[in-house]
Amino acid sequence: MKRYLTLGYGVLCYAVFLASFLYAVGFVGNVVVPRTVDHGITASIGEAVVVNLILLGLFAVQHSVMARPAFKRMWTRVVPQAIERSTYVLMSSLLLGLLYWQWRTMPQVVWHVTAPAGRYVLLTLFWVGWAIVLMSTFMISHVDLFGLRQVYLAWRGEPYRDLPFRTTMFYRVVRHPIMVGFIIAFWATPMMTAGHLLFSLATTGYILIAIQLEEHDLVAGLGAPYRDYRAEVPMMIPGLHPHHHSAGPRHAV
Structure with a gap:
């Protein structure tokens, strides 16, 4: 029974993640969903800045603290290792849900591109960005990254083993394509509001x-192979410096 509960919990956490990810696309792009970065709760500019930064900060703290190896070692004394990753994914997704629900609107327009060609380019980049995110997760291991492999192995009664350190596709161009x-x-938006700008600045800073x-955790965990990879492949800007064939990363969280 425990194995089935573990598997079911992992699948449920993944479903919550998938909903939060899809909602994120609509939230940032102002499409389909009712609450977006430009259509949230009406508030004064002061309240909006404070509340929005708190919401972003809560997600950032949880997302980083729970990802650290020291926290994982402590956390898995309480939470079974098989569902540690799924629990991390669930909590991140729930905090995103809180952000979507409580986001305050800051409607002041910073820029507004009205030229059809400019709008087309920016909207294309918007969708390309999300495609890069999704595709990159499969270039490492989508099921491992979001906890499904861990609960599946637990269901089969097999021990979890780290995935090999390797490079695929985008990871040969930059170290952090996601x-x-x-x-x-x-x-990438034709109309940048103050709220969207705050969101973009805060999330970029956090990233x-x-x-x-x-990177500190990867070097500590993988040693020389990751140091070599880091020396050869740029962090985020393709072609920033020459790089050659190397092993690449398994995901670190």
Whole structure:
């Protein structure tokens, strides 16, 4: 029974993640969903800045703290290792849900591109960014990244083993294509409001900080292979410096 509960919990957490991810596309792009970055709760500018930064900060703290190896070692004394990743994914998804629900509107327009060609380019980049994010998860291991492999192995009664350190596709061009995709998606908009700008600035700042933490953990965990990879492949900007064939990353969280 425990094995089936573990598997069911992992699948449920993944379903919540999938809903939050799809909602994120609509939230940032102002499409389909009722609450978006430009259509949230009406508030004064002061309240909106404070509340929105708190919402973003809650997600950032949880997302980074729970990803650190030291926290994982402590956390898995309470939570079974098989569902540690799924629990992380669930909590991140729930905090995103809180952000969508409580986001305050800041409607002041920073820029508005009205030329058809410009709008087309920006909207295309928006969707390309999200495509890069999704595709990149499959280039490492989508099922491992979101906890499904862990609960599946537990259901089969098999021990979990880390995936091999390797490079595939986008990871041969930049070390963090998922984050590159997010940044493109967050900034590519024909109409940038104050609320959208706050969201984009805060999330980009968080991404740049989180990458440093992740790289520190990868070097500590993988040693020379990751140091070599880091020396050869740029972090986020393709072609920033020459790079050659190397092993690439398994995901770090």
